[in-house]
Amino acid sequence: MSGAFFNSEGISALLQQFDVSKLVELSKKVDLLQVIKNLNSMDDQQLAGLMKVLNAKPKNRELPEIDGDFYDVSHTLTPEQRELQLKVRHFMETEIKPIVNEYWLKDEFPFQIIPKFRELNICGVTYDGYGCPNLPFLMEGVLAMEMARIDSSIATFFGVQSGLSMGSIYICGSEEQKQKWLPQMQKLEKIGAFGLTEPEVGSGAAGGLTTTCKKTDDGWILNGQKKWIGNATFADLIIIWARDLDDNEVKGFIVEKDNPGFAVEKIHGKMALRIVQNGLITLTDCFVTEENRLQNANSFKDTAKVLQMTRAGVAWMATGCARGAYESALDYTRTRKQFGKPIASFQMIQGHLVEMLSNLTAMQTMVFRLSEMQDEGILKDEHASLAKVFCTMRTRDIVSRAREVMGGNGILLEHDVARFVADSEAIYSYEGTKEINSLIVGRSITGFSAFV
Structure with missing residues (x-):
């Protein structure tokens, strides 16, 4: 019996x-x-x-690989491009991730990474000549995403150097200026910054710059202030955009750090992108030679060409920030246990993770297409603006959910997501607020301009 x-x-x-x-x-x-x-x-x-249950040997559960590229959009990359992507990923994971929280907390920049960064040979990634790699715009975006996946501050440093600063010279400079500056900047021997935003002028830069320039017999005299200028505290040269008092047009200048009348003060007390060294620049009768005026920058339309080229990179950066937060949260939920099992096994946690992945996947497919359009030469302002609006909004949602699934631990730097939450707020605002970029898209689709 x-x-x-x-x-x-x-x-x-x-x-x-x-x-x-x-x-x-x-x-x-x-x-x-x-x-x-x-x-x-x-x-x-x-x-x-x-x-049968009692005699069963415990099985080692093999969990799926953590990979935010759920639709494998990277499959379109060539083997060489994929190799470069993984090279940058390895650099960020081994050289940046171990130190990033320390420097973020200290509000300092890790200058020791610059020689290591140089070895990647990726500055001026899309430019032809001057020692630059001359790769598709798609790769510029992919690399921005890989950097922001670990830290948005380092991605911003790179974006200012390779995109805004080098891009201003590449698009608006004379051949002599390109030959002089771009090879050194490509090798990170010279660090650049980009001065457009002012203390009282952000979104209204197209028609309301208060920084002025005045032609003299020997060169130009610049007066005014620039605010939120990344890399400004240690840059060797800063691209300054100023309104010409004679013709009221915006012109660009290469201002070197030792220019008479140039001064910069570090901005303290930031809650986001704390590794980025933002500066308040004051120009007091700052003398700049004609040789250092960007010879092909004669109106704000020329400035806008630089901004259009780099705005797609901000959408990619937002995507990288979101991907880093999602992957960090997923990893945490698979190891954090409550009630005797990983919280990733709970239905509500899985619901949050799937919503995060849904938004992230939509963002990745959007920015991939955006860069394809850029490579095809059909990118317009409204295309870049739509991606900037959508990706930065969705990033805010993703980082918020990432913090939520981590509970109280989500506010600790050691788990990284707190940094992603804070940094997403800066990405949401810079290179055009959500409202301004929405109006650019709105003007395109309705035919009516709602700008004041």
């Missing part, structure tokens, strides 16, 4: 095989008599099932 063993003689024989002290400890955890009664009431099939 199925319960034949569980008579008084059988129980007595069973107990003799166990250490009494261990049985006492076990009895504190479970009701042994109730367990025996339940066993005694089981039929053969139930007992066989129980023994």
